[in-house]
């Protein structure tokens with residue numbers, strides 16, 4: 001699948017910065033917000049291949065969607081947005097934080113299938129792949145860790161085309177993808193795991209998670 005256009009829903013620390021990196025890597029990017037008029041600086045920083053729009057416009061624009069919102073926002077998405085995500089490859093970066101997301105984050109942390117299962121239930125019909133959730137955004141921007149090694153990006157999904165897209169996007173911005181397994185394997189790099197927010201290299205991630 002050839003990816004040229006990326007729709008970004010949630011243009012904050014992760015969506016905004018990763019969007020800039022993807023635009024500079026040559027993709028056409030549509031940042032979105034519930035207040036798209038606030039995205040002018042982001043679009044200017046990202047350069048000529050970037051634009052801004054509504055959430056609906058970004059989803060329609062993207063060959064794939066980078067969904068980077070707080071977990072609680074999934075419950076706030078309207079039916080039109082859910083419908084638009086149906087059948088789309090959705091790269092999901094979310095993490096469950098009770099102080100921000102409330103009870104649903106407490107439940108999500110206890111889910112035996114990890115966040116992959118949680119998000120798949122919240123967005124039925126979307127082609128979910130988990131990626132970019134385990135790296136602090138300031139580190140992501142640097143692409144290398146304090147040892148000078150390229151930061152690894154654990155990826156998990158059941159949809160092989162969606163996984164391949166996440167691999168391509170990670171590589172295109174100078175990060176090192178590590179496919180961990182199917183969607184429920186995302187629990188291996190959820191919040192609280194040995195690789196979460198460590199900016200570990202791909203080889204460190206593979207060693208910690210016993211991946212070949």
Ligand SMILES: NC(=O)c1ccc[n+]([C@@H]2O[C@H](COP(=O)([O-])OP(=O)(O)OC[C@H]3O[C@@H](n4cnc5c(N)ncnc54)[C@H](OP(=O)(O)O)[C@@H]3O)[C@@H](O)[C@H]2O)c1
Pocket residue numbers: 009010011012013014015016032033034035055068069070071073074076077093094095096097132133134135136137138
């Ligand atoms: N910060 C990190 O280093 C980091 C690292 C990895 C993963 N994550 C995870 O990735 C997700 C995004 O984190 P972040 O730090 O980028 O958050 P953030 O800076 O707060 O940005 C999130 C964006 O989501 C949008 N949003 C909120 N509610 C929404 C809704 N109901 N519908 C549509 N958009 C909505 C907001 O945009 P508008 O208000 O403009 O609409 C906001 O700009 C979170 O789940 C977080 O846990 C964060």
